[in-house]
Amino acid sequence: MVHDVVVEQVHEAVRERYGQIALSAQPAQAASCCGEGAECCGADLYDVETGHLPAEVTGLSLGCGDPITLATLRRGETVLDLGSGAGIDCFLAAERVGETGQVIGVDMTPAMLEKANRHKERLGRANVEFRLGQIEALPVADKTVDVVISNCVVNLSPDKAAVFREAFRVLKPGGRLAVSDMVTQGRFGAAARADMNAWAACMTGAEDVVDYVGYITAAGFAAVSVRDKGAPQVELAGGLSVPMGARLFSAVVTAVKPG
Numbered sequence: 237m238v239h240d241v242v243v244e245q246v247h248e249a250v251r252e253r254y255g256q257i258a259l260s261a262q263p264a265q266a267a268s269c270c271g272e273g274a275e276c277c278g279a280d281l282y283d284v285e286t287g288h289l290p291a292e293v294t295g296l297s298l299g300c301g302d303p304i305t306l307a308t309l310r311r312g313e314t315v316l317d318l319g320s321g322a323g324i325d326c327f328l329a330a331e332r333v334g335e336t337g338q339v340i341g342v343d344m345t346p347a348m349l350e351k352a353n354r355h356k357e358r359l360g361r362a363n364v365e366f367r368l369g370q371i372e373a374l375p376v377a378d379k380t381v382d383v384v385i386s387n388c389v390v391n392l393s394p395d396k397a398a399v400f401r402e403a404f405r406v407l408k409p410g411g412r413l414a415v416s417d418m419v420t421q422g423r424f425g426a427a428a429r430a431d432m433n434a435w436a437a438c439m440t441g442a443e444d445v446v447d448y449v450g451y452i453t454a455a456g457f458a459a460v461s462v463r464d465k466g467a468p469q470v471e472l473a474g475g476l477s478v479p480m481g482a483r484l485f486s487a488v489v490t491a492v493k494p495g
């Protein structure tokens with residue numbers, strides 16, 4: 237059970253940080269969650285082509301991976317992006333699902349949503365819709381989505397169990413989860429967890445891979461896989477917790493809602 241005050245405190249710190257980024261960032265200032273110049277998620281975030289998108293969009297890319305490659309989207313599919321930010325993954329997804337598909341982005345920071353809607357108008361993407369809301373209580377109907385994607389957002393949630401329950405609820409039977417996120421091996425201590433700046437910067441909100449897999453499995457998902465983007469040959473779901481310290485890494489996460 238997650239305490240309401242803690243939830244509100246985290247949401248406030250996160251909204252504050254991403255509201256400021258949305259209002260102040262110039263194109264190409266923020267090219268990943270680690271910020272300008274940092275490379276915690278690798279130098280090149282995407283395997284898919286992003287060069288055709290306007291610099292305002294790619295410059296506000298705040299992810300830690302490439303959920304688009306991971307999701308292997310098909311034409312006509314409905315995609316939901318958890319924490320869509322300025323919209324980069326929604327626009328890349330829209331290109332893949334085509335005009336018969338639909339993409340919904342949910343984000344709780346009004347200034348980010350405004351940016352995303354401005355980018356949508358510029359790109360003329362009628363099949364992309366941005367909704368204001370929290371990923372712990374999605375403004376999306378049951379069993380309406382084929383694929384849930386997300387890029388460096390679940391780590392920011394104070395209630396990851398609720399996030400995965402909601403993702404499960406909105407997915408159709410047989411639907412897929414394809415998420416890039418920050419995860420740890422080992423757990424952060426209480427002092428680190430209380431540092432709201434580090435939490436909002438995608439660090440200390442990250443949880444141990446064993447706990448993370450536990451939330452996904454408890455929500456009802458099958459075929460859960462969590463791998464380190466930097467060492468993808470090693471499956472980490474099903475491993476043991478590391479007792480001391482927390483190694484933070486960019487994770488590649490997939491799972492399926494049983495059909």
Ligand SMILES: C[S@@+](CC[C@H](N)C(=O)[O-])C[C@H]1O[C@@H](n2cnc3c(N)ncnc32)[C@H](O)[C@@H]1O
Binds near residue numbers: 299342
């Ligand atoms: C690190 S940015 C990533 C944005 C985007 N996915 C990308 O790759 O550029 C995190 C985004 O998630 C949103 N966010 C964080 N926690 C959220 C929550 N609990 N509910 C909804 N949105 C959230 C923030 O407002 C912010 O826009």
